[in-house]
Amino acid sequence: MFTVKELTKVFPEYRGAANDSILIRGMMTDTRKEVKQSLFVPIVGESFDAHQFLTEAIKQGAVAALWQKGRSLPEAVPTEFPVLFVDDTTAALQQTAKFYLDKVAPTVIGVTGSNGKTTTKDLTASILQVKYKTHKTAGNYNNHIGLPLTILAMPLDTEVAVLEMGMNKLGEISLLSKLAQPDHVMITNIGESHIEYLGSRENIARAKLEILDGWSKRGLFVFDGDEPLLTSLVSGSSSVSCGFSEGASKPIQHIEMTDDDSSFKLDNVPYHIPMSGRHNIKNASYVIAIATSLGLTAEEINRGFNHLEMSGMRFEKHKGKQGALIINDAYNASPTSMKAVIEVVCHLKDKKNKVLVLGDMFELGDHAADLHASVASAITEQIHTVYTIGEHAGMIIKALKATHPEIESKHFQTKQSLSDQLQDKLTSETVVLLKASRGMKLEEIMNDLTN
The missing domain is CATH 3.40.1390.10 (MurE/MurF, N-terminal domain)
Structure with missing residues (x-):
């Protein structure tokens, strides 16, 4: 080093x-x-x-x-x-990281967003390592201590560094961006995470846009073209918007999805990812825009997609008891990400009996009740059972009973009672989704559901 x-x-x-x-x-x-x-x-x-x-x-x-x-x-x-x-030792850690980043001098790609930043970071690294010696943030080492440690873990021969940047409050991403000085930047979306501290989605957008504070402007700024809070604030020849709306500068078209993968076109070029869900397609589109600007061909990009290395507890599929499919997406959750993954489960074709196990989403403050209730809007008649646990998740059940009283739904006080009730649901035709904020530790139910 x-x-x-x-x-x-x-x-x-x-x-x-x-x-x-x-x-x-x-x-x-x-x-x-x-x-x-x-x-x-x-x-x-x-x-x-x-x-x-x-x-x-x-x-x-x-x-x-x-x-x-x-x-x-x-x-x-x-x-x-x-x-x-x-x-100050924390500031000195950041200074040490800045010194080492200047020494290695990789192309830096900064990734932020309310949801999907870790997945997008993983996608980016998987694609770019087809052509470049690539280093990426491990897990979610994305704060004022984690980011410097990520930088300092780079091998000396690193050509591209993919750095995830997270935050709780205004000013935090600005510090990270000025440290990393990214050449390319991505904002995956604007959701409701951290609204407890920031007060509104408008302030969340401002916080995410702080990633531009250290942007070198040598590369692209890629963002969610379906988000008015970004499209109204962003302009310039280096800005690229990806999305499903016609107003996006790179519209995503010709979408086809199965239970396990997705195909689509960007700039009329076909791509395939081994993941389902429109949110994953959009994340992939950001990566394609950056990779193309760095000289990768469509063939190289597709090859990278086929060798993904994803961080844990992001739509992890496990074989459950009685041949059931257990999907562990319990690393973290916000209303936006919870709705997105529920949509994926709704459209799964291989399993007929679809069970949602949903827990609390944190850092929603005074908006917690309403935002938990809003999740019910994503639950359609394709879902057979909804179980919830936590202080606020019961609001999902309350809202669901008003829209879909025919769906079996129940709120639980303990994980053990929830797990016990799930046992009778496990068949070869069942898929169970686990989704909640990290602090709920829903993955603890996994042992009871798998062999």
Whole structure:
């Protein structure tokens, strides 16, 4: 990666053998994990301070450390151990990432959006690695600490870095964008996630548009062409909108879907993805726009789609008891994403008995009751059973009884009682969807449903 000596140009105050060419091969923020040849960064949070673990970090493989000025070093730390003094260790982690990003100098693609950003990030990396040495955000390492760690995990020969950027409040994506300085940027959509903190979809759109704050403008800005909050605010020759409406600069056409895949055309060129759902088609269209601008052919793009490597708990299909199909999409949820995945289940042809298990969606604030109730609008007569769990998910049942009283529906207080009731539903003709915000941990039901 880099040497401690190189870091002294970024942090000129130090002690120990910082001028030696000691190689740093990784980052350590958690001393419970061994990381050989690492730089220890003691993060300070609201309820913890990792400075107290420096001696443990050394035992776990740290060869140097960042250290907040004014704090006393433990007496047990060897005098030759390199310590670089900084004003704030989290800010210094970001500075280190910026230094390393400049050293590697990859083409950077920034991805944000209320829903689908992780899927779009995975799609982008799968396609671009057909032609380029590609590095991507692991899991959802997409905040002010996760993004720098993602950058610092890049191999030196990385040609393209696909970086996911998340947020809870205004200003957070701006910081990430200025750090990453993306060449190409994508906004997948504007949903309701984080409306508790931001107050309105208009403010959510403004927060997502902060990804332009660090945009180098050397590449494309690709966004949802079906979202008025974006189309009304965005213009310019480098802007590309993808969507199902005729107003999109790249309209998606000739759509065909099965239970397992989708075909469509963009710019009259045929593409195929091993995923179903209109939302996945739209995410793929953003990726095609970026990949084409980076010189990939349609054949190379389709080849990349056929070798997808997706993050966990995103429409994961599992074989359940009695031959049932269990779909685990419980990584996270918002009203927009929940409706989208319900639509996919509604149109599945292989399984006749369709069961939805839906849990609470978080960070909706005062809008929680209404936004949970709105999910019922996506539930059609193709669905046979709806079970809910959580503080607000029962509003889905209440709204559903008004529109589709013939659909079996019930709210549960515990996962165990819900799981017990599900057992009688499991047949070779059954598909069960698990969908909720991450904190609901609906995946815990999986063991009861699978062999």
